[in-house]
Amino acid sequence: MLQLIVDNLTKKYKNKTIIQNASFILTSEKYNFFIGENGTGKSTMIKCILGEVKYEGLIDKNNLNIAYAPEQLILPEYITVYNFLKLLGLTKNHQKQNIDDDINYYLKCFDILEYRNRLIHQLSKGTKQKILLIQTFMSEADIYLFDEPLGGLDEESRKHFLNELRRLKRKNKLIIICTHYLEEYHFKAKTIINFPIRGNI
Amino acid sequence: MRLITLHRKYLLNKINIIVIIFLLLMAIFLAFSVIEPFTDQYSRWTNRLAIEENYEQSYLTFTKIILVIFSCYLFGIAFGKNGDSYAIIITCTINKTKYFITKIISLWLIFTFISLYFLVNYHIIGFIFNDWHIIKMATIKKFVDLYLVSLIYGFLSIILMRLFNSPYTIILTIGLYLASEIILEASPSMLAKGINIFFPTTYNAKDGLTLLYGKLHLIVLGLSYLLLSYATYLKKE
Numbered sequence: 556m557l558q559l560i561v562d563n564l565t566k567k568y569k570n571k572t573i574i575q576n577a578s579f580i581l582t583s584e585k586y587n588f589f590i591g592e593n594g595t596g597k598s599t600m601i602k603c604i605l606g607e608v609k610y611e612g613l614i615d616k617n618n619l620n621i622a623y624a625p626e627q628l629i630l631p632e633y634i635t636v637y638n639f640l641k642l643l644g645l646t647k648n649h650q651k652q653n654i655d656d657d658i659n660y661y662l663k664c665f666d667i668l669e670y671r672n673r674l675i676h677q678l679s680k681g682t683k684q685k686i687l688l689i690q691t692f693m694s695e696a697d698i699y700l701f702d703e704p705l706g707g708l709d710e711e712s713r714k715h716f717l718n719e720l721r722r723l724k725r726k727n728k729l730i731i732i733c734t735h736y737l738e739e740y741h742f743k744a745k746t747i748i749n750f751p752i753r754g755n756i
Numbered sequence: 757m758r759l760i761t762l763h764r765k766y767l768l769n770k771i772n773i774i775v776i777i778f779l780l781l782m783a784i785f786l787a788f789s790v791i792e793p794f795t796d797q798y799s800r801w802t803n804r805l806a807i808e809e810n811y812e813q814s815y816l817t818f819t820k821i822i823l824v825i826f827s828c829y830l831f832g833i834a835f836g837k838n839g840d841s842y843a844i845i846i847t848c849t850i851n852k853t854k855y856f857i858t859k860i861i862s863l864w865l866i867f868t869f870i871s872l873y874f875l876v877n878y879h880i881i882g883f884i885f886n887d888w889h890i891i892k893m894a895t896i897k898k899f900v901d902l903y904l905v906s907l908i909y910g911f912l913s914i915i916l917m918r919l920f921n922s923p924y925t926i927i928l929t930i931g932l933y934l935a936s937e938i939i940l941e942a943s944p945s946m947l948a949k950g951i952n953i954f955f956p957t958t959y960n961a962k963d964g965l966t967l968l969y970g971k972l973h974l975i976v977l978g979l980s981y982l983l984l985s986y987a988t989y990l991k992k993e
Contacts, residue, residue, distance in 0.1 A: 605848050621848040629841050631765035633773075642765070646758045647849045676770070687845075694849060 557583040557619060557697055557729040559604070564612035566599050573599045577612070579748055581731060586724065586742045589733040591750025597733045600750070601702060604731075619729070622647075622694030624687050626703040632676035636662070636686060639675060644693050654693075661689040664715050681707040692719055698729045705739055713739065759846070759854070763862035766842055767834060776870065779826060783819075783874050787881035790814035804888050811882065816898055816965050819874050820958065823906035824933050826870060831863055831910035832917045832926040835989070856989050860982070867910065871903045898958075898965050904974040905956055905967075909933050911981035912955075918988035933957065940968070953977075 559581040566574040573596040581587040589597045602608045604616070605623060631639060640658045645651065662668040665685040670678060675686070684707035691699060705713050717740070723730055732740070737747070768776075791811050792800070800807060833839045847855050875896070882889035909929055916925035936955035940948040944959065949968065956974060958965040967974065 605844065607844060607847075623845055623848045625844060628845065629766075629838055631762075632769050634765045639765070642758055642762050643845075646762055646846065690845065696849070700848075 557727065558615075558617065559619070559698060559729060559731075560613070560615040561600075561604075562613040562615070564600075564603060564610055564614065566596070566603060566608065566610045568599075574603075574610075574751070579746075581729060581746060581748075583724070583727050583729040585744040585746045586720070586740065587729070587731045587746045587748070588737060588740070589731065589748050589750060590735070590737050595750035597750050598702065600748075601700060601733060604698075604700065616698070619697035620695070621698045621700055622691045622696035623700045624691035624702065624704055626706060627684075628687055630675045630683055630686065633674055635672050635674055636667070636678070637671045640686070640690060640693065643690050647694050649693055649695055657693055658689075661692055664719065665689060665712050666715075681709065681712075684708060685712060688716060688719075692723075696728070698731065699723055700731045700733075702733045703735070704732060705734070705736060717741075759850070759858040760862050760865075762846075763859045764866070766839075767830075767862060767866060772830070772833075775826070775829070776866075779822065779870060780873060782822065783877045784881070786818050786822075787811075787815060787877055790818075791881055791885045793885050800886075804886070808882075808886060808888065811886070812895060813960070813964060815878050816895075816902065817960075819878075819899075820902045820905070820965070823871060823874065823902055824909050825930055827867055827906040827910035828913040828926050828929040828933070830867060832913035832929065833923070834859065834863055835914045835917050835985075836923055837921060852990060853986075856986055863910070864907075867907065868903075871899070871906070875899045894963070901958055901965065901967050901971065901974070904971065904978060905958065908956060908974060908978045908981055911978060911985050914985035915981065915988050918985065918992045921992075944968070 561580070562578050564574060564577045565572065577600070589600060591597055599608070601623075603610045604614060605621060634642070637658060640661075641654055644654050644657070649657070659668065659671075662671055665688070667682055667685055670682060675683065678686075688701075688704060691701065704716060708716060720730060720732075734740070792807060795807075843852075843855060878895075878899075879889070879891055909932075912932070913926055913929040916929055917923075919925075920928075932955050936948075936951050937957045939945075939951055940957055940959050942948070952968045953973075954977070956967065956969070956977060958967055960966075
């Protein structure tokens, strides 16, 4: 079982306290959710977990690798979908012999196989969102962190996304989802971290 | 190598490609405008030394300003909020030092390509319009000086961008360069010499553009700024 332990974490920006003394444990046995209103510290917590910002307290990741799907991200414009996924995958140590199969599998899964050889700047916002999810699923990681993953997805892609989450869960990966729409996730085993956090959960 | 390619793909976005094409065209226009191509052949031949000297001086002066501005823009924007936003999906898997070094290499490659283009363009236009044009080692050395000066301002641009996280810092860096240039051009006083230690530039001496403290100073300063930019990259949130 994989674990991520957050112990007594406090994060301040200048004089404003965003997260105060947060303590919780996330495990791979359940789907883990960060929920809460805008500006309550969900994204800050993600940045803390990713090691992008400094904080007081402890985050024990046990040296686990993290794959992250941001809600939005600027993608390179003049590269095809396939080349981008391949380049990013190989950069992140994806096994070379499987990479073509994996790219094709996920493109088909999210119903964008026809865009395989399109330049990224020609794609819609929703398709770019799918590419961000695919690059995360393709990462060889232990912890998978998704920020508002369902935002730009159509109904069919949402189903595929949830299926892929189940697949990761079966592989005993630790999954964290930051969302406003908890009702979309029909999973039984959930750990829900409600933001703003004040103290132990 | 893959990470360098990935950085390059991010760096060569629509805006940057337009800026680069504009620079490439500008270099040609610049060379044309200072080589006086429409003066009659007889007078060109009679004044060939003056024309060649003027061509070199003017082209180098414009190149210096353009390369410094481009360097400030390219390095600064690459480490700005948008230009570096993709780091978050890379640095969760790959360490930040590797990310930083490969990004610097990618920027350096693009900048070196543009600088080389300015040098090659200078000689091509020179050979086309001036029969007496030759490749002089002294001119190439001056180009190298300008290249190093521009790189230093590029690294400075990264530092300021990381510290203040605003695109206006690019203008600030360019302003620092122009201030140093104007102060040194006005008079090589103690103040100008002091400023030139941290904000180097070249000045017009008898044999053309010259550095106040030499190449070694530029290399040491460049490496110091590079290390500082690395430190600010790691420290600043």
